[in-house]
Amino acid sequence: MSRIAIIGGAGYVGLSYAAALAKLDHDVIGLDLDADKVSKLSQGCVPIFEPGLEDLLxxxxxxxxxxxxxxxxxxxxxxxxxxxxxxxPPASDGAADMLHVRAAASSLATYARGHTIVVNKSTMPPGSAHLIADLLEHHRADSATFSVVAVS
Ligand SMILES: NC(=O)c1ccc[n+]([C@@H]2O[C@H](COP(=O)([O-])OP(=O)(O)OC[C@H]3O[C@@H](n4cnc5c(N)ncnc54)[C@H](O)[C@@H]3O)[C@@H](O)[C@H]2O)c1
Structure with missing residues (x-):
């Protein structure tokens, strides 16, 4: 089984992925900057309603x-x-605002070691895998390498 981190792991998509991947016997950590949601989840309180999610968590x-x-x-x-x-979220011109993606990729690169496969699950415009790869390369530690995968 694999060791998996979910960035944005307390959000709607991240939490569902975290619960489902743990159900498949993977070793999963949900990472989120919202310390309040992290604290509640660590105590077994689920901040969103999704049928079956609470039991899985x-x-x-x-x-x-x-x-x-x-x-x-x-x-x-x-x-x-x-x-x-x-x-x-949509920016003022309607395009996806990549602020959180940029911050997450930069932080990930700073702390990752060895080889990491990065899976883009956030909604992003075509070509964003190259943006992520560039950020990872720019911020990575010497011992870190990455492969970037986009899924719909
Ligand atoms: N909700 C859906 O049904 C759905 C469906 C398909 C695709 N999506 C896409 O999936 C992505 C996530 O959507 P969502 O609804 O789960 O969003 P959400 O706002 O519920 O969750 C995002 C989480 O990311 C956390 N976060 C923000 N910046 C962070 C950072 N730098 N490091 C760590 N955590 C950080 C936030 O605290 C939040 O808990 C979006 O791109 C959305 O368009 C959502």
Whole structure:
């Protein structure tokens, strides 16, 4: 089974992915900068309603396959796969605002070690994998390498 970090792991998409991947027996850490949501999730309180999600989260946490943190080093240093699930709200011109994606990719690069497969799950315009790859390359530690994957 794989070690997986989900950036934006307390949001709608990230939380669902975290719970589902833990159900598949992966070792999952949900990383989110919203410390309040992380604290509530760590206590078993689910901030969103999605049928079946609460049971999956409880099962994953109780089985030691799922936990939550607000600490990038804790989440990504040993991760084999990192899913980017941060928000990309519409900017004033209607395009996806990549502010959170840029921040997440830069922080990820700073703390990752070894080889990491980065999976873009956030909604992004075509070609954004190149933007992510450039950010990772710019901020990475000497020992870190990345492969970037885009999924719809
Ligand atoms: N909600 C949906 O049904 C849905 C469906 C398809 C695609 N999407 C796409 O998935 C992405 C996520 O959507 P969502 O609805 O889960 O958003 P959301 O706002 O519910 O969750 C995003 C989370 O990312 C966290 N975050 C922001 N910046 C961060 C950073 N730098 N590091 C760590 N965490 C950070 C936020 O605290 C938040 O908890 C968006 O691009 C959205 O367009 C959403």
């Amino acid at each position: 409880r099962e994953g946490c109780a089985g030691g396959r799922l936990r939550f943190t607000a600490d990038y080093a804790d989440a990504v240093t040993d991760a084999e796969y990192v899913f980017l699930c941060v928000g990309t």
